[in-house]
Amino acid sequence: RTNVLSLGIDANKRIYLGAQDEIGYMVTNALGQATYQSLNDIIPEEHRGYGLVWRIIAREDKMYFFTNRKILVYEGGQMDAITMAEELIFAQKVNGQFYLQQKGRPLAQLQDGNMRLLPGTEPLAEEEIKGLYSVGEKLIVLTADQGVFEWSEGTLAPWETTVNEAIAGQKVNMGQQLADGKLAVGTIKDGLYVFSPSGEMLLHITKEQGLQNNTIQAIYEDDNNNLWLALGNGISYVELGSDFYYMDARSDLDGSVYSSAIYDGYLYAATNQGTYRAPLHGKQSHPFAFVEGTDVHNWNLTQVDETLLLGNHLGAHTVDGATVTPLNVADYGAWQFIRHPKNPNLLYQGCYTGVYVYEWDGRAWQVLKKLDGYVETAREMIFDEQGYLWIGHGYHGIYRLTLNPEGDEILQIDLYDQSKGLPTNLWNNLFKVQGNILIGTQQGVYEYEPDLNAMVPSAHYQEWLGDTELVRKLVEMPDGSILYIKGLDNFDQIGILREDDTGGYHNQTIPFQKLRGELIPAFESVTFYGDQILFGAKDGLVIYQQDMNRPTATFSTNISRVFCTAANDSLLYGDPGNFAEDTLEADFVQTLEYDHNALKIQYAATYFERSDNVEYRTFLEGFDEETTLWTTATSREFTNLKEGTYTFTVESRNIYGAVGQPASYAFTILPPWYRTWRMYLVYAMGFGFIGLGMMATRRRKLRELERQKQFELHQQREELLRKNLETEQKMTQLQMEKLQSEVDYKSKELATSTIHLAQQNDTVLKAIERIEAISTIKDEAAIKQLKGVASSLKDLIAEESNWEQFELHFNEIHDNFIKRLKTAFPKLTARDVRLCAYLRMNLASKEIAPLMGISYRGVEALRYRIRKKLELSPDDNLTGYILEF
Structure with a gap:
C-alpha cells in the first residue's frame, strides 16, 4: 500500500491510478461503492518491479503508464512494456503525439514504440523540460530554469516574448496547453501564469489572490475551461472560463467600491475604506496601493480633461498620483462632479447641502461660489440639452434648476414628485440616455413630457424593463447599448439591451446573474474600459470581459449517496470514502427491505461556478404528484414509503439558468413480512379455515337462532296468553266493577227500602200507641182517632209491596x-x-x-x-x- 502519485482517465471515464510498483483502476459496483482493481497480475513477469508511476496519459484506446525505466501500455485487457535505455524524466502528449525526454538527452518523439530524437534540441539535453505547447507550426518548450524556447523544422531558439521575463527565477514546475490554445505555467515559488499563444501574460494568480500556496504540482482543465490546481498542500479552483474576475482584499483592495476610474496608467477605486490605485499591465492590474489622505468614505472619481477629481466625506479633492490635494472642503461631502454642457469652463459639484460652482482659470479648477436657493442633497446631477440642471433626491422626487445664462445663479426650482406624475416620491433615480432625461422608479422607467410639464411612463423602456420593479441604473455604453440594473438587492436583474437589426433590442442577461447581490444598492458604479466593464461591488471590483467567448456550460447531476434514516443513517448507496463517480445505470433498481423505507438522498452538480447558488428540483415517481420547486438544497428525505417501485430523478440548474444532465435512482421497497406473497398464502389458508369455521359457526348460530326463535315464539305465545289472561282479568275486573256498581246501586235501593220499611214499622208502632191511647176514650173524638188509625194501617198494608221489592233486590245482590x-x-x-x-x-x-x-x-x-x-x-x-x- 503506497501513496498514489498519478491519475489518468480514459474515454469511458474510468479512473486509473499509479503508485510505487502498482497500477490499476477504480471499479464501482451497482451500489456506488468503489474498489480498486490492480493490473499487476497481467504485467509480464520480466517487466514487474517497474518502479514509481509518475504520469498516466490516455491516447486513443490505450493507457500509457510512465515510470523512470519503462512505459507500460494497457489495451484490451493486455499489458505491454517499452523499456527505456536511460532514465525517463518527462512525457507529454501534444497534438496526439508523445514527446519524451530521457535524462541527459535531447527531446524525442515516441513512434511505434521507438524513440526518435528531434533534431536541433541537443541544447536541451542538460535542461529539465517541464512543458510543451503547440503554437502554429512551432513547438514551444518550457524549461525549469532556462526559460522558454521555440522549435520548428530542426531549429531551437529562445521564444522572444514577455513570458521569459515573467517567469524568470520562479522555478517552473509544469506547463499545460489549454483547450483554447492559452499556455498555463505552474511554478513552485510564484503560483500560476496564463499566457496567450502569442506570449502575452493574461493572468497571474498567487497565494495573495486566493491560492492556498504558490506551489503548482498539476493542472487539470475541466469541460467548462476552468482549472483545478493540485498544490503543495491542497486543491484550488480557478474560474478561468468565467467572464468575470475579481479585485478585492486579495489584491490589497479593501472595502466596497463606490466609483472607479482609469487615469494615467492606473486603475483607481474609491471605497468606503479609502481610495486605492494599481498600475495597469495590459488589461490586468498589479496589487493596489492606498492613496494617502483618503481614509474616509469615498464617493466619486471623475476625470475632467487631465484632472482626476475625488469626492469623499470631507469634500472635493484632486488626485495627484498616490496623494490627494483638497479642492473644496468648506462643506462636508462631495457626491459628484459634472460639467456645464454649454460652458466647459464651469464645473458643478453636488454636496450634502447644495451645489458648488467651479471655474477653470487656465491651470486648475477654482471654487466660484455655492448656488443660492437649493440646500438639499445633490447626489445625482445631470444637465439636459437645454441647460437645465436636474437633481435626483431619494426621498422628495426630482428637482429641475433653471440657471441664468452665466450658470452661477438659480432662477427657478421645480419639483417633480408624485403630484407631477411620479408613482411615488421615494427611490427615484436619475439617468441620461441618448440625450433624454429618464427616471428610474419603482414602477419602471419614466420620462419628462414638456407639453405636460410632468413625468409620464416611458412606453419604449417599459416594453423591455417592465413596470413593476425598481429601475436602479441605466447607463449608455460606448457602443450605444444600454446597461440596466433593476430589482431589489439580492434579486438584482442585470443585463444589456443591444440594438438588433429590427430596431428593437436583444436583452442579454447571461452572464450577469453572477453579480446578483454583489452590487451596492443606490450606489451602483459602472466604468467602461475598452471591452471591459468594471462594476463596483460590496467587496471590491468585478471586471466583466465582454469579448469572452463563453462556452456553453456542460455539467451533470450526480446522486452521490443514499442513506436509510430509519436505521441510524446506514449507507445504502454510494461510497463511504467520498469517491465521487456517477455509476448509476439506467436499468439498475436497488431492492430495499421494508424497514428501510425512510431515505435521505444526497445529490450534487458538477458545476462549480457559484456552486452555492446551483439549484435542484426533484421528483419521486410513485410518490410525488409533481416536480418540486427549484431550491439550493442538496438532499431530500422521505419517510414511511409504502412498498413498491420508485424512481427518484433530480435536475440541477446553474446561476445562468442552464439545466444539467439529470440523474435517476430507482429502488424497490419490499412489503413487510406480513404483506409478502407467502404470508398472503398463509392468510388465504387461514381465511379458508376461518371460512369453514365461520360456516360451521354460522350453522351452529343458525340452529341457536332457530331455537332462540322458537323460544321467543313460545315466550311470545306465553306473553300473549298472559296478556289475554290479563285482558280477561281486566274484563272480569271491569265486569266485577260493573257488577259491584250495580250491587252498590241495588244496595242503595235496598238501603232505601230498608229505611222505608223502618219508617213503615215506626208508623205501625205509632198507630199501636194511638190505639192504646184511645182505647179508654168513649166519645166522638176517639172514634175520629180510630178512623185515623185505620187509615194509617191501610197505608201500611199498601206498603207491603216494599218487602217484595226488597226481596227482589236482595236476591240480586x-x-x-x-x-x-x-x-x-x-x-x-x-x-x-x-x-x-x-x-x-x-x-x-x-x-x-x-x-x-x-x-x-x-x-x-x-x-x-x-x-x-x-x-x-x-x-x-x-x-x-x-x-x-
Missing part, C-alpha cells in the same frame, strides 16, 4: 240468598227469612228490632228459634253462618 235459604231450610217462616236477610246485611239486633216491629228481646228469641231450625251447635255463630251461606 246476595246471589239469591233468600231463595237459596228457603230452599235449604223450608221450615223457616217469612219472619225467620226476614231476620236472616237482616243478619246477612250484618245488622245488629238493636237495628233489626224496629225493622221487624218487635222488641230487642223478641229479636233474640227469634234468633234462638232460627238456630234450632238451622241445626246450629251452641258454638256456631248465627251471623257468621248466615254471612258464609
Whole structure:
C-alpha cells in the first residue's frame, strides 16, 4: 500500500491510478461503492518491479503508464512494456503525439514504440523540460530554469516574448496547453501564469489572490475551461472560463467600491475604506496601493480633461498620483462632479447641502461660489440639452434648476414628485440616455413630457424593463447599448439591451446573474474600459470581459449517496470514502427491505461556478404528484414509503439558468413480512379455515337462532296468553266493577227500602200507641182517632209491596240468598227469612228490632228459634253462618 502519485482517465471515464510498483483502476459496483482493481497480475513477469508511476496519459484506446525505466501500455485487457535505455524524466502528449525526454538527452518523439530524437534540441539535453505547447507550426518548450524556447523544422531558439521575463527565477514546475490554445505555467515559488499563444501574460494568480500556496504540482482543465490546481498542500479552483474576475482584499483592495476610474496608467477605486490605485499591465492590474489622505468614505472619481477629481466625506479633492490635494472642503461631502454642457469652463459639484460652482482659470479648477436657493442633497446631477440642471433626491422626487445664462445663479426650482406624475416620491433615480432625461422608479422607467410639464411612463423602456420593479441604473455604453440594473438587492436583474437589426433590442442577461447581490444598492458604479466593464461591488471590483467567448456550460447531476434514516443513517448507496463517480445505470433498481423505507438522498452538480447558488428540483415517481420547486438544497428525505417501485430523478440548474444532465435512482421497497406473497398464502389458508369455521359457526348460530326463535315464539305465545289472561282479568275486573256498581246501586235501593220499611214499622208502632191511647176514650173524638188509625194501617198494608221489592233486590245482590235459604231450610217462616236477610246485611239486633216491629228481646228469641231450625251447635255463630251461606 503506497501513496498514489498519478491519475489518468480514459474515454469511458474510468479512473486509473499509479503508485510505487502498482497500477490499476477504480471499479464501482451497482451500489456506488468503489474498489480498486490492480493490473499487476497481467504485467509480464520480466517487466514487474517497474518502479514509481509518475504520469498516466490516455491516447486513443490505450493507457500509457510512465515510470523512470519503462512505459507500460494497457489495451484490451493486455499489458505491454517499452523499456527505456536511460532514465525517463518527462512525457507529454501534444497534438496526439508523445514527446519524451530521457535524462541527459535531447527531446524525442515516441513512434511505434521507438524513440526518435528531434533534431536541433541537443541544447536541451542538460535542461529539465517541464512543458510543451503547440503554437502554429512551432513547438514551444518550457524549461525549469532556462526559460522558454521555440522549435520548428530542426531549429531551437529562445521564444522572444514577455513570458521569459515573467517567469524568470520562479522555478517552473509544469506547463499545460489549454483547450483554447492559452499556455498555463505552474511554478513552485510564484503560483500560476496564463499566457496567450502569442506570449502575452493574461493572468497571474498567487497565494495573495486566493491560492492556498504558490506551489503548482498539476493542472487539470475541466469541460467548462476552468482549472483545478493540485498544490503543495491542497486543491484550488480557478474560474478561468468565467467572464468575470475579481479585485478585492486579495489584491490589497479593501472595502466596497463606490466609483472607479482609469487615469494615467492606473486603475483607481474609491471605497468606503479609502481610495486605492494599481498600475495597469495590459488589461490586468498589479496589487493596489492606498492613496494617502483618503481614509474616509469615498464617493466619486471623475476625470475632467487631465484632472482626476475625488469626492469623499470631507469634500472635493484632486488626485495627484498616490496623494490627494483638497479642492473644496468648506462643506462636508462631495457626491459628484459634472460639467456645464454649454460652458466647459464651469464645473458643478453636488454636496450634502447644495451645489458648488467651479471655474477653470487656465491651470486648475477654482471654487466660484455655492448656488443660492437649493440646500438639499445633490447626489445625482445631470444637465439636459437645454441647460437645465436636474437633481435626483431619494426621498422628495426630482428637482429641475433653471440657471441664468452665466450658470452661477438659480432662477427657478421645480419639483417633480408624485403630484407631477411620479408613482411615488421615494427611490427615484436619475439617468441620461441618448440625450433624454429618464427616471428610474419603482414602477419602471419614466420620462419628462414638456407639453405636460410632468413625468409620464416611458412606453419604449417599459416594453423591455417592465413596470413593476425598481429601475436602479441605466447607463449608455460606448457602443450605444444600454446597461440596466433593476430589482431589489439580492434579486438584482442585470443585463444589456443591444440594438438588433429590427430596431428593437436583444436583452442579454447571461452572464450577469453572477453579480446578483454583489452590487451596492443606490450606489451602483459602472466604468467602461475598452471591452471591459468594471462594476463596483460590496467587496471590491468585478471586471466583466465582454469579448469572452463563453462556452456553453456542460455539467451533470450526480446522486452521490443514499442513506436509510430509519436505521441510524446506514449507507445504502454510494461510497463511504467520498469517491465521487456517477455509476448509476439506467436499468439498475436497488431492492430495499421494508424497514428501510425512510431515505435521505444526497445529490450534487458538477458545476462549480457559484456552486452555492446551483439549484435542484426533484421528483419521486410513485410518490410525488409533481416536480418540486427549484431550491439550493442538496438532499431530500422521505419517510414511511409504502412498498413498491420508485424512481427518484433530480435536475440541477446553474446561476445562468442552464439545466444539467439529470440523474435517476430507482429502488424497490419490499412489503413487510406480513404483506409478502407467502404470508398472503398463509392468510388465504387461514381465511379458508376461518371460512369453514365461520360456516360451521354460522350453522351452529343458525340452529341457536332457530331455537332462540322458537323460544321467543313460545315466550311470545306465553306473553300473549298472559296478556289475554290479563285482558280477561281486566274484563272480569271491569265486569266485577260493573257488577259491584250495580250491587252498590241495588244496595242503595235496598238501603232505601230498608229505611222505608223502618219508617213503615215506626208508623205501625205509632198507630199501636194511638190505639192504646184511645182505647179508654168513649166519645166522638176517639172514634175520629180510630178512623185515623185505620187509615194509617191501610197505608201500611199498601206498603207491603216494599218487602217484595226488597226481596227482589236482595236476591240480586246476595246471589239469591233468600231463595237459596228457603230452599235449604223450608221450615223457616217469612219472619225467620226476614231476620236472616237482616243478619246477612250484618245488622245488629238493636237495628233489626224496629225493622221487624218487635222488641230487642223478641229479636233474640227469634234468633234462638232460627238456630234450632238451622241445626246450629251452641258454638256456631248465627251471623257468621248466615254471612258464609
